[in-house]
Amino acid sequence: GNSVTQMEGPVTLSEEAFLTINCTYTATGYPSLFWYVQYPGEGLQLLLKATKADDKGSNKGFEATYRKETTSFHLEKGSVQVSDSAVYFCALRGAGGTSYGKLTFGQGTILTVHP
Amino acid sequence: GAGVSQSPSNKVTEKGKDVELRCDPISGHTALYWYRQRLGQGLEFLIYFQGNSAPDKSGLPSDRFSAERTGESVSTLTIQRTQQEDSAVYLCASSLVYRQETSPLHFGNGTRLTVT
Numbered sequence: 001g002n003s004v005t006q007m008e009g010p011v012t013l014s015e016e017a018f019l020t021i022n023c024t025y026t027a028t029g030y031p032s033l034f035w036y037v038q039y040p041g042e043g044l045q046l047l048l049k050a051t052k053a054d055d056k057g058s059n060k061g062f063e064a065t066y067r068k069e070t071t072s073f074h075l076e077k078g079s080v081q082v083s084d085s086a087v088y089f090c091a092l093r094g095a096g097g098t099s100y101g102k103l104t105f106g107q108g109t110i111l112t113v114h115p
Numbered sequence: 116g117a118g119v120s121q122s123p124s125n126k127v128t129e130k131g132k133d134v135e136l137r138c139d140p141i142s143g144h145t146a147l148y149w150y151r152q153r154l155g156q157g158l159e160f161l162i163y164f165q166g167n168s169a170p171d172k173s174g175l176p177s178d179r180f181s182a183e184r185t186g187e188s189v190s191t192l193t194i195q196r197t198q199q200e201d202s203a204v205y206l207c208a209s210s211l212v213y214r215q216e217t218s219p220l221h222f223g224n225g226t227r228l229t230v231t
Binding site: 004034036042043044045046049089091102103104105106107108 | 118156163171219220222
């Protein structure tokens with residue numbers, strides 16, 4: 001079946017540091033890939049997405065590139081802010097069969113940014 | 116009527132009792148999803164609805180769990196004879212259609228269920 005593996009957290013950074021959160025996946029066919037974010041006290045929300053190989057999703061200074069050769073979708077940001085402190089989830093949507101239509105999530109990575 | 120609404124936000128129940136969790140999706144969203152998040156773990160898929168039918172129930176952990184949706188709107192997740200391992204946050208999400216690359220999921224804030 002489909003699966004998503006994220007780097008374990010928590011991740012603690014100082015403001016303006018560079019961020020990478022690794023995400024790798026296992027899936028058949030050509031899944032779509034997503035990063036969701038959950039800010040303290042709020043619901044999960046879509047951060048960015050990529051629907052085919054070599055696509056780059058970007059939003060709020062975050063980027064992730066769909067790498068089919070390495071089955072990865074790592075999240076990066078060049079300069080984090082305190083307001084980026086949240087839990088980040090990598091997810092994929094299956095390309096077909098019974099997986100079609102549902103998101104499979106990684107376990108989440110807690111990010112804390114200090115001033 | 117902004118986002119996905121879930122009720123109750125918190126529920127404490129005794130082992131063996133039944134509970135019902137409610138989800139009000141965004142108006143017009145045809146797809147609705149239930150996920151479970153246990154403490155320190157990722158999101159576990161339970162079931163999704165396209166309209167009022169559920170093409171994929173594969174994630175329901177046991178026959179104690181059931182869900183229904185009526186009027187292509189409200190959904191109820193029912194857990195019968197609750198067990199302590201059912202303690203988790205139950206998340207509901209909806210999307211305009213069930214192809215998420217063009218229609219992202221919108222999540223509610225969840226129901227935190229504690230079984231004592």
